[in-house]
Amino acid sequence: MTDRYASFVQSGVGRALVKRLGLPDPPQLRRHRPGDPLVPGPVLLGAAAGGRIAGPVGKLLTAAGVELRDPADVAAGTRLGALVYDATGVTDSTALRQLYDYLHPHARSVLPSGRVIVLGTAPAECATPREATAQRALEGLTRSIGKEFGRGVTAHLVYVSDTGDPGTATSLEATLRFLLSGRSAYVSGQVVRVGTGQAEPPADWDRPLDGQVVLVTGAARGIGAALARVLARDGAQVVALDIPAAGDELAAVANKIGATAVQLDLTAPDAPTRLADHLSARHGRADVVVHNAGITRDRTLGRMDVDRWDQVLDVNLSSQERINDVLLERGLIPAGGRIVSVSSIAGIAGNRGQTNYATSKAGVIGLVESLAPTLRERGISVNAVAPGFVETRLTARVPLVLREAGRRMNSLAQGGLPVDVAETISWLAWPATGAVSGNVVRVCGQSLLGA
Structure with missing residues (x-):
């Protein structure tokens, strides 16, 4: 589906009208292409007094080919690809002034589609109430930056646990690589928590899923098809699953990327067992399961028949629980495995006429939050992504006025693409991201809904 307004804005006449009338100005986003550098320019790395992770971060960014600059040696106005700040040394509210002193001189110097990343300590892990208060304040800072800087610049807060844990260090590197790169083009204003856990760095960061068997449900079209392509590009052996009615489209996707195609109705009583049998016989395991x-x-709730309610809850939520139960019980998701579920901003903010859908997607978030502590003991991570308005055949059917509202009501003033959701899921599936668990990452351009 084409966003004609965004295309018009890039023309000479469009640029003039946007400036004159103050219309929404969708920027051209920097999306990932294999071989691209992580960032479009040098990275300014700063730290609060007593920060604990600026040193390790500087080393891993340098190893990744990033050109680092020191705030003391950079003049205001120098064009920068990203601002990265270690705020772990901020232990009370008065120390927040250090972030202003770092960010203020360079706020207008970040290149288009640049990044702002603040690193902190999760409030629950802070030593004192004052420290927890100051660290929680960082969320307001980063979310506001995501709405202020414009030109495709995104901002994030990453809470980092003990960097002495190898899994934490590896997962922090994976997270920074994702957030700095074009893979995260449509992700902004997020809080990511990097804890402790099993994580393995890849031999090649361009193929971070080499050797991994990845199951993708709903793979025949839209986000699922884009996801299958991105996972295969990143080195995975994809098992693409969809209902028999979508068999032709599923086969086309699978054949193009060398995947295994499985036709299965996930709501069938024997579906979990049949799926487990297939994975066991053909692959021996599923390193990653993407629901x-x-x-x-x-329908509005008062006009919704019970079949509409039951179908949505069964496909979107209950089938995930049943599949997880069987695969975990049979040990088909090994230590180091990943479960990634697709939620929605409707599950966070609700949506008129979608009580069944919003209930199911909020349940997906509950599934992730409840499973994360238990699965961590088995070395398995579980996370969710929550897409906002994404350009698919489904959103193409939305009435024009509502469609335009969905596109513009976010910090990037445009709808996302299926590949944006796929890139985020792939990052959460990497073996290097094992210490990232229990997160719900919105892929919505920092939508105003539920903000």
Whole structure:
């Protein structure tokens, strides 16, 4: 689906009208292409007094080919690809002034599609109430930057646990690589928590899923098809699953990327067992399970029949629980495995006419939050992504006025693409991201809904 307004804005006449009338100005986003540098320019790395991770971060960014600059040696106005700040030394509210002193001179110097990343300590892990208060304040700072800087610049807060844990260090590197790169083009204003856990760095960061068997449900079209392509590009052996009615489209996707195609209705009583048998016989395991399959059956609650309610809850939520139970019980998701579920901003903010859908997607978030502590003991991570307005065949059917509102009501003033959701899921699937668990990452351009 083409966003004609965004295309018009890039023309000479469009640029003039946007400036004169103060219309929404969707920037051209920097999306990932294999071989691209992580950032479009040098990175300014700063730290609060007593910060604990600026040193390790500087080393890993240098090893990744990033050109680092020191705030003391950079004049105001120098063009920068990203601002990265270690705020772990901020232990009370008065120390927040250090972030102003770092950011203020360079706020207008970040290149288009640049990044701002603040590193902190999760409030629950802070030593004192004052430290927890100051660290929680960082969320307001980064979310506001995501709405202020414009030109495709995104901002994030990353809470980092003990960097002495090898899994934490590896997962922090994976997270920074994702957030700095074009893979995160449509992700902004997020809080990511990097804890402790099993994580393995790849031999090649361009193929971070080499040797991994990845199951993708709902893979025949839209986000699922884009996801299958991105996972295969990143080195995975993809098992692409969809309902028999989508068999032709599923086969086309699978054949193009060398995947295994599985036709299966996940709501069938024997579906979990049949899927487990297939994975066991053909692959021996599923290193990553991506629960992408989902449906909508929209009606206001007062007009919704029970079948619409039951179908949506069964496909979007209950089938995930049943599949997880069987695969985990049979040991088909090994230590170091990943579960990634697709939620929605409707599950965070709600949506008129979608009580069934919003309930199911909020349940997905509950699934992730409840499973994370238990699965951590088994070396398995579980996370969710929550897409906002994404340009698919489904959103193409939305009435024009609502469609335009969905596109513009976010910090990037445009809809996302299926590949944006796929890139985020792939990052969460990497073996190097094992210490990232229990997170819900919104892929919504920092939507105003639920903000």
